[in-house]
Amino acid sequence: MYKMEKKRQANFQRTKKHCYVKLGSRQKSMRKYKRASGRHNKTRQKWRSRPPMVEIGYKNQCSTSGLINDKLPILVYNSQDLNKVGKENIIILGKIGNKLKIELVKQAVAKKMEIYNLNIKKFMKEVERQAKISKTETKSGDKK
Numbered sequence: 002m003y004k005m006e007k008k009r010q011a012n013f014q015r016t017k018k019h020c021y022v023k024l025g026s027r028q029k030s031m032r033k034y035k036r037a038s039g040r041h042n043k044t045r046q047k048w049r050s051r052p053p054m055v056e057i058g059y060k061n062q063c064s065t066s067g068l069i070n071d072k073l074p075i076l077v078y079n080s081q082d083l084n085k086v087g088k089e090n091i092i093i094l095g096k097i098g099n100k101l102k103i104e105l106v107k108q109a110v111a112k113k114m115e116i117y118n119l120n121i122k123k124f125m126k127e128v129e130r131q132a133k134i135s136k137t138e139t140k141s142g143d144k145k
Contacts, residue, residue: 011059014052016044069117083108092116103128 016037018024025032037044037054044051053059065071072091077083079097083105086092092114094102106124109116 011053013055016042016052018052070115072115074117077105080105080108083114086114088114090114093118099128 013034015024015033015035018032019026022028023031034055039045044054047054060066067073069091072089074093075082075086075090076095077086077092078095079101083092092109094105094116097105102119102124106116106119106121110121
């Protein structure tokens with residue numbers, strides 16, 4: 002048997018992306034890959050110092066495709082969805098309101114589950130800060 006090589010990660014970019022804002026040099030939403038074409042294009046000719054082009058061989062293995070940190074992602078919108086999540090899964094919070102998000106995060110922390118698209122410490126610190134601000138506003142509002 003031969004030894005499996007680890008495939009390199011490629012950051013596919015447009016040719017001359019750094020030269021033009023419209024090709025996404027600063028704005029991520031404009032970063033769309035288009036194949037290098039043209040007679041003298043060095044990227045198409047696969048010169049050594051140029052960005053790589055999309056080719057066969059860059060695709061992930063089927064066994065790891067769709068996994069995040071070797072765990073299967075599950076989209077969570079409510080507490081019922083959260084109950085379905087196990088230790089072998091990772092949580093992705095859907096578009097929900099702040100009240101429900103706070104509740105779901107507290108449940109997930111209690112069960113020691115991992116949330117992919119949320120920094121828990123930063124989020125809880127921001128929630129506590131907002132609560133303090135609202136308390137001081139209500140106290141000052143009562144005095145007037």
